[in-house]
Amino acid sequence: MSDIKKLLIVDDEEVLTFSLYQIFINVPLECEVLTASNGTEALSRIENNRFDLVITDIAMPGINGLDLLSMIKAREPLTKVIVITAYGSDEKKEQAFSRGAESYIEKPFDLYEIRDLVLKLLS
Amino acid sequence: MGSKISKQKQMFSMLNHKFSGLWDENIIKESKPIENQDENFTTNYSSHLLNKVYNFYKSLIQNLNSGLITSDLGGEITFVNTTAATMLNYEREELLGKNLREIFAQDQESQKCHRAVFLPHKRINDKEVNFLLKGGSNMVVGLSTSQIHDENNNFDGIILLFRDLTEIRHLKVQIERMERLALLGELSAGIAHEIRNPLAGIRAAAQLLQENNNKDDFQHQIIERIIREVDKANKLLKEFFKFAKPSKPNLKFHDLELIIDGVYLLLSPQLRKRNIEFVTNFGEEISQVFVDDTQIEQVLINLFLNSIDAMPEGGRLTVTTYKRNINILDPKITNYELDNNQLCYSFIEIADTGSGIPSQNLDKIFNPFFTTKPNGLGLGLPICSRLVGENGGNLDVDSKAGSGTKITLALPAFVHHLK
Numbered sequence: 352m353s354d355i356k357k358l359l360i361v362d363d364e365e366v367l368t369f370s371l372y373q374i375f376i377n378v379p380l381e382c383e384v385l386t387a388s389n390g391t392e393a394l395s396r397i398e399n400n401r402f403d404l405v406i407t408d409i410a411m412p413g414i415n416g417l418d419l420l421s422m423i424k425a426r427e428p429l430t431k432v433i434v435i436t437a438y439g440s441d442e443k444k445e446q447a448f449s450r451g452a453e454s455y456i457e458k459p460f461d462l463y464e465i466r467d468l469v470l471k472l473l474s
Numbered sequence: 475m476g477s478k479i480s481k482q483k484q485m486f487s488m489l490n491h492k493f494s495g496l497w498d499e500n501i502i503k504e505s506k507p508i509e510n511q512d513e514n515f516t517t518n519y520s521s522h523l524l525n526k527v528y529n530f531y532k533s534l535i536q537n538l539n540s541g542l543i544t545s546d547l548g549g550e551i552t553f554v555n556t557t558a559a560t561m562l563n564y565e566r567e568e569l570l571g572k573n574l575r576e577i578f579a580q581d582q583e584s585q586k587c588h589r590a591v592f593l594p595h596k597r598i599n600d601k602e603v604n605f606l607l608k609g610g611s612n613m614v615v616g617l618s619t620s621q622i623h624d625e626n627n628n629f630d631g632i633i634l635l636f637r638d639l640t641e642i643r644h645l646k647v648q649i650e651r652m653e654r655l656a657l658l659g660e661l662s663a664g665i666a667h668e669i670r671n672p673l674a675g676i677r678a679a680a681q682l683l684q685e686n687n688n689k690d691d692f693q694h695q696i697i698e699r700i701i702r703e704v705d706k707a708n709k710l711l712k713e714f715f716k717f718a719k720p721s722k723p724n725l726k727f728h729d730l731e732l733i734i735d736g737v738y739l740l741l742s743p744q745l746r747k748r749n750i751e752f753v754t755n756f757g758e759e760i761s762q763v764f765v766d767d768t769q770i771e772q773v774l775i776n777l778f779l780n781s782i783d784a785m786p787e788g789g790r791l792t793v794t795t796y797k798r799n800i801n802i803l804d805p806k807i808t809n810y811e812l813d814n815n816q817l818c819y820s821f822i823e824i825a826d827t828g829s830g831i832p833s834q835n836l837d838k839i840f841n842p843f844f845t846t847k848p849n850g851l852g853l854g855l856p857i858c859s860r861l862v863g864e865n866g867g868n869l870d871v872d873s874k875a876g877s878g879t880k881i882t883l884a885l886p887a888f889v890h891h892l893k
Contacts, residue, residue, distance in 0.1 A: 366675030370682050410667055437674065438666035441721050458674035459708055462681040 356382040356473050357400060361393040361407040361419065362435070367458075371406065374466050380473065390414025397423060402430050403473055406465070409436040409443060417446055424451040431472045435460065541615070543634045544622060547592065549574040552631065561615075561638055563608040574634070579604035579612045591619045594629050602639060614639045655718070655860065662718040670711060677704045713853045717842055720857070723766030723865050730761035730820050730885065734793055737774040741782070749788030750781075757796040761820035763885040765865040770885065773858045773869075777824050777881055780854065783847065784828025784879060794823040797887060818887045819867070825880040831873040839871060 358375055362368045368386045375384045385400070387393035391413040393405075405423055409416035420432050434447040439457040447455045453472055456465065535542060541558030545551050551572050559566040562577060569577075578584030583603050590598055598619045604612045615636040622631040680700045687694040731754075738745075738752060745752050763770070781791050799816040831839060838844045840859050845852035855871075862869045866886040873879035 364671040364675050366679050367671070370675070370678035373682055374678075408671075410663075435674075437670035438663050438715075440719070458670050459677040459704055460674065462678045 354381060356380060356403045358382055358384045358469070359387065359393065359396055359400070359402045359405045359407075360384065361387045361390065361405065361411070361416065363388050363408065363411050370462060371465070374462055375469065378466060378470060380470060382473075390416065390419045393419055394422065397426060401427060404431040404433070404469060406433045406435060406469075409434060409447075410438065417443070417450060420447065420450045420452055433465070433468065433472075435465075540635050540637045543569070543574075543577075543636075544631055545574050545634070546631045547629070549588065549592070558636070561607075561613065561636075562605060568608070577605050579606040587617070587619075591621075591632050594621075597621065602643075605636070614643050658717075659719040662715055666711070666715070670708065673704050673708055673711075677701055680704070710851055710853075713851055713857070714842070717853055717857045717860050720769070720860055720864055723769050723861075725764055725766055725865070727762045727764055727889075728767045728770075730763045730795060730822065731756050733763075733767055733771055734774065734795070734822070737771055737778060740775065741778050744779075744782055745791065748782055748785060750785055751788075751790045753790060753792040755792060755794040757794075759797055761795055761797055761887060763820050763887055764889055765867070765885055769861045769865060773861050773883070774822075774824075776854045776858050777883075781824060781826035781828060781879070784826055784830070789827035789878075791827075792823075792825045794821075794825070796821050800884075819884040820887045822883040822885070823880055824883070825878060827878045830875045830877050830879055831871070832875040836871065836873065 360368050360371045360375075362371075365388065368388065372384050372386055375382060385396055385402075387396050389411045390407075393407065394414060396402075397405075402423075405419075407416040407419055414422075416434055416436070420434060423430050423432055428451070431453045432451065433454045433456060434452045435456050435458055436443060437458045439455075444455045454468060456468075536556045538555060538557055541561045542553075542555040543551055543558050544553040551569050551574060554564075554566045554569045556566065559569060562569065575581075575584045575588070578587065587598060587601075587603065590596055598617055600616045600618050602614060603617050605615050607613055616639050617634060617636045619635070620633050621629055622633060624630040677700075680697045684694055684697045684701075687697065734754070738754075742752070778791070785791075797818060797820050799818050835844075835846065839855050841852075842856045843852040859869045862883060862885070868884045870882045870884075871879065872882070
């Protein structure tokens, strides 16, 4: 297995995806970062790649982030998943964890906190 | 003599015929042997029957569920039934002779009604108006009028028939509020997506920009401000969501006095600093309330802080608790299983000696974003009211500018067994 870590960022908010992409390509870690702007696009990426970590939004057109999380975990249980959402609730948080998410973060968040969390999860 | 007897018999028979449906059948039976009775008996019996009719109408009018007032054409009150006097807080005699204008709370409304009813063939049908009660408070009533005509069919006065709409209006306002809140809950998902997502994008992009700047750079400071503003907007949104869609309460039995004591301990440094005396007047019985303790704690903290803010020069904060059974008049309107049509509530009264709320603001204090504080968001009381409602309770505010504020919380002291 290669040491290059593979990351997928899934969000329909383009500026956010771009910022996350930028921050991860500069981390002191060899990693490949892919992005997707909705669940369907993310699913096709998952079918063709094995990701170490996925950051996914919940509310997206097509497949939502929680369903995507279930699909990822069913396919590749070792893939770590961070769920991010603009509209959090106790129920969603519970759902995210019960489906196997490693973390649940509400938007807007601190870019460096999420970077540190990713590094910790991948170490 | 014969014609006199015949006239009495005629009148008796007419009375009997006209009012035969108004009393029990025994009276009708009693009247049957009339042909064989003497003159005295007929006179006494007619008078007895008239008395019966009079008492029947008197009791009917006095005990009507609605207030009834009559006036002459000048607007002078000529008759008041017991219900009307009770509703308006007067003795019946005090109202007689007053002008109708004096029972209307607003001159404009009085003039409008006056114009509408003192013209021949005009009437008002179930119109919502405000009446002025003795003591100065107002009551919303549904008012209908009709005209009185004398024996020559001349317009002689008017009848005002009215019922108290306070409770109906209160319920209507509550239902409208619930509908608005449900709509707001649905809208908040959209608001979150459309506002918080771009905010997340702005914050992340700003942080990226900041990475390439030295901390002392002007640009760095500007970006710092952008991030701060984003966080400020997000804080407001978070509070708004608490109001629009609060989390589902985790209902359990808790000791109400313990919750209050906990809040007091938390805020006691601030109370001392402001020189505010804290007085508790707990009921003899320990109040077990079926609520989410964290949410009720949040409500009490908010209410105590409001009181502290209202007493910058010090004062007294009195917390009183008591239990009371509430009669549910219409069991259909509650979602709870009832025991003898009653529900038991624990009440908390939080009374301060602060600046009070001006009457023109009282209607607005539960509106989101209404605030009189320089740094307030205007979400404190709306969130409190929402949370108390979610816990099956009710929050009422009674305040007058200059004489302090009393907030009464009613919390269920029963298990919420839904039907």
